Amino acid sequence: MKKMSLLLKISIGFVLGILFGFVVGPVAASSSVLSNYIMPFIDLIGKIFLRLLMMLIVPLVFSSLVAGAASVGDVHKLGRIGIKTLALYLITTAIAIIIGLACGNIFNAGAGMNIPTGLQASAREAKPLVDVILDIFPTNPIASMVNANMLQIIVFALFFGVACILAGERGRKVADFFESIANVMYSVTHIVMNFAPYGVFALISITAAKFGFSILAPFVKVIAAVYIGCALHAVLVYSTMIGMFCKRSPAWYFRGIRESAITAFVTRSSSGSLPVTLSNVRDNLGVSEGVSSFVLPLGATINMDGTALYQGVCALFVAQAFNVPLTLQMQMGIVITATLASVGTAGVPGAGLIMLTLVLTSVGLPIEGIALLAGIDVVLDAARTCVNVMGDTAVCAVVASTEGEELNV
Ligand code: ASP
Numbered sequence: 001m002k003k004m005s006l007l008l009k010i011s012i013g014f015v016l017g018i019l020f021g022f023v024v025g026p027v028a029a030s031s032s033v034l035s036n037y038i039m040p041f042i043d044l045i046g047k048i049f050l051r052l053l054m055m056l057i058v059p060l061v062f063s064s065l066v067a068g069a070a071s072v073g074d075v076h077k078l079g080r081i082g083i084k085t086l087a088l089y090l091i092t093t094a095i096a097i098i099i100g101l102a103c104g105n106i107f108n109a110g111a112g113m114n115i116p117t118g119l120q121a122s123a124r125e126a127k128p129l130v131d132v133i134l135d136i137f138p139t140n141p142i143a144s145m146v147n148a149n150m151l152q153i154i155v156f157a158l159f160f161g162v163a164c165i166l167a168g169e170r171g172r173k174v175a176d177f178f179e180s181i182a183n184v185m186y187s188v189t190h191i192v193m194n195f196a197p198y199g200v201f202a203l204i205s206i207t208a209a210k211f212g213f214s215i216l217a218p219f220v221k222v223i224a225a226v227y228i229g230c231a232l233h234a235v236l237v238y239s240t241m242i243g244m245f246c247k248r249s250p251a252w253y254f255r256g257i258r259e260s261a262i263t264a265f266v267t268r269s270s271s272g273s274l275p276v277t278l279s280n281v282r283d284n285l286g287v288s289e290g291v292s293s294f295v296l297p298l299g300a301t302i303n304m305d306g307t308a309l310y311q312g313v314c315a316l317f318v319a320q321a322f323n324v325p326l327t328l329q330m331q332m333g334i335v336i337t338a339t340l341a342s343v344g345t346a347g348v349p350g351a352g353l354i355m356l357t358l359v360l361t362s363v364g365l366p367i368e369g370i371a372l373l374a375g376i377d378v379v380l381d382a383a384r385t386c387v388n389v390m391g392d393t394a395v396c397a398v399v400a401s402t403e404g405e406e407l408n409v
Pocket of ligand 1: 270
């Protein structure tokens, strides 16, 4: 018999959890076996799963960001193309989060869920902007790791990764070392994710038992918010870029990259789609090998517009669901952390969900929100990966065009 995929198991865990919670919820209070033994046991399983997720964050983020930054290669040689590419990647990603936040605000998907949380749900006191900026820079990177201060870890990792390139041969060794650690951390993630179907079952069934049917409707809204946001971003941002810099029509662009977009949607992996993306951009759009072989692999590693947009929608959803008021300053914090988190997201299925923990923790939102979103992650991942790959191809075409390359008609 074919082995059931993990994603299917997680989805089953999610659905069974909801059903179990709905059935058991109303009778739990009147049964001492349920309320004294079974429900506390399920609760324990859910809490262990949350801790395992949190355990991953610091080593995973640090190692994958160092490896990602170092994968840029020879900084001097890349020169202008590198700076242009990075700037375009960051700008499009930030726009994507803003669209995500707008969709999250409009759909207001988590409103009325009123889920209480025991953890760090309280909104942070608004700090003066100077302190917010100052806080990004660590004084002691080890302390940042011990305290899981994500922004500081990211900043140090970026310095460290770039320095690995500048340090030449010896730096290469260090970068390789961190790449190995990142790979090992992905394996640890896989081990933890094997536990996800049970963890998701536990967390969602406890929630369903407490809140009943009213928790279903918000998920439909989250999916709609992410899909509409992704469609808007692709149509507005990429069409404009292609029109402005490449002097080509949106139809030319979307027709040219169609296969890579579909591959990304079904594989839910930017890295896995890379061979198709490379061939689409070269054969259909006419970008040179030189530009595409630098811009696209880098994009598959660090440029995740769809993931960033999704993180914007989901951070708002969690804030709404747990009734945490989000100030404008916190929303600005989301734009910054989600931009950086998307840089550190690996181009593999489900990586964005793990990185969402980073965004939530850094703005002080409850990490329990991940459990709510895990069950629908497959649906969200397909759309965000599709936009991730489209973003790489659009930037690639723009860079080629501004470098004077003659694109296909
Ligand atoms: N699956 C996405 C990708 O490969 C990453 C994510 O999970 O957001 O691009």
